[in-house]
Amino acid sequence: MIRTAISLIYLITASLQAEPLKVASLHPLIADLARQVGGDQIEVVEIMKPGGDIHHFEPSPKDLASMRGARLVLASGKELESFLPKLRDSLGAGIQILEVGEKIPSIPATCNHDDNEKTEEHHHHGADPHWWHSAENMKRAARILADAFSAAAPANEATYTSGAKAASKRFSELKSWAQKEISVIPRDDRKLVTAHAAFGYFCKEYGFEPISVLGIGRGDDSSSKHIAQTIQVIRDNKIKAVFPEDQANPKVLTEIVRGTSVKTGQTLIADGTAKEAHTFETMFAHNVRAIVEALK
Numbered sequence: 168m169i170r171t172a173i174s175l176i177y178l179i180t181a182s183l184q185a186e187p188l189k190v191a192s193l194h195p196l197i198a199d200l201a202r203q204v205g206g207d208q209i210e211v212v213e214i215m216k217p218g219g220d221i222h223h224f225e226p227s228p229k230d231l232a233s234m235r236g237a238r239l240v241l242a243s244g245k246e247l248e249s250f251l252p253k254l255r256d257s258l259g260a261g262i263q264i265l266e267v268g269e270k271i272p273s274i275p276a277t278c279n280h281d282d283n284e285k286t287e288e289h290h291h292h293g294a295d296p297h298w299w300h301s302a303e304n305m306k307r308a309a310r311i312l313a314d315a316f317s318a319a320a321p322a323n324e325a326t327y328t329s330g331a332k333a334a335s336k337r338f339s340e341l342k343s344w345a346q347k348e349i350s351v352i353p354r355d356d357r358k359l360v361t362a363h364a365a366f367g368y369f370c371k372e373y374g375f376e377p378i379s380v381l382g383i384g385r386g387d388d389s390s391s392k393h394i395a396q397t398i399q400v401i402r403d404n405k406i407k408a409v410f411p412e413d414q415a416n417p418k419v420l421t422e423i424v425r426g427t428s429v430k431t432g433q434t435l436i437a438d439g440t441a442k443e444a445h446t447f448e449t450m451f452a453h454n455v456r457a458i459v460e461a462l463k
């Protein structure tokens with residue numbers, strides 16, 4: 168009788184400890200990172216799925232329903248998800264929204280445009296929200312997730328800590344690989360011309376100068392004056408290539424290519440939502456290869 172009671176208590180405790188933590192994710196890269204950190208002690212509900220547009224996403228009532236039972240909602244932060252205050256109200260007190268990027272050091276959004284032009288997309292001077300283009304930031308994010316998961320499910324702390332460590336090791340190796348690849352690009356050619364201003368963190372970590380044709384969003388609203396300025400910048404800097412993006416290949420880039428002798432590089436993945444590459448590893452490796460190929 169006592170033995171049965173003890174084994175019953177043991178069973179209940181064991182099943183409590185083995186309970187995976189349920190989280191919801193608002194970014195495919197973060198969903199993947201959560202799985203790397205959480206292993207089999209995490210259940211990730213992907214609200215914002217690969218192929219989506221992080222700059223214009225808003226959760227639907229159906230998305231809200233699928234967040235039910237989650238302890239945490241993982242957001243990119245840095246004001247990327249303007250709907251968070253509204254979401255917080257709808258979800259109530261039981262679910263915590265974790266802005267993963269909040270504690271990651273910001274760099275200012277880069278817009279090389281004329282400040283007299285008060286167009287909507289270009290009037291954006293906060294932090295660059297695309298923090299996931301840096302291996303060091305991804306390592307920070309892994310630790311942030313491990314801490315948050317451990318606070319929500321202390322019994323699984325060992326899994327989360329070792330998951331974050333293993334992910335960090337992979338990201339460090341990837342960074343070393345990228346540095347080696349990029350070393351073949353002549354120093355003067357390390358200028359990255361892209362459609363929207365998404366690669367600031369990448370440029371900072373790997374020694375490139377970012378030049379974006381559009382602002383931080385993805386509008387195709389560049390003025391002819393801005394295009395002329397960009398063409399001048401490309402000529403002055405003897406830029407070899409410009410890069411379209413998986414979700415932003417604006418007409419203005421075509422016009423710039425036509426107006427200069429610059430070549431068009433392979434499509435870069437800016438927001439980490441490409442269907443064929445929506446993990447940090449696949450996105451980053453793809454981008455590094457495309458950049459090296461065009462600028463070496």
Ligand SMILES: [Zn+2]
Binds near residue numbers: 222297365383437
């Ligand atoms: Zn973006």
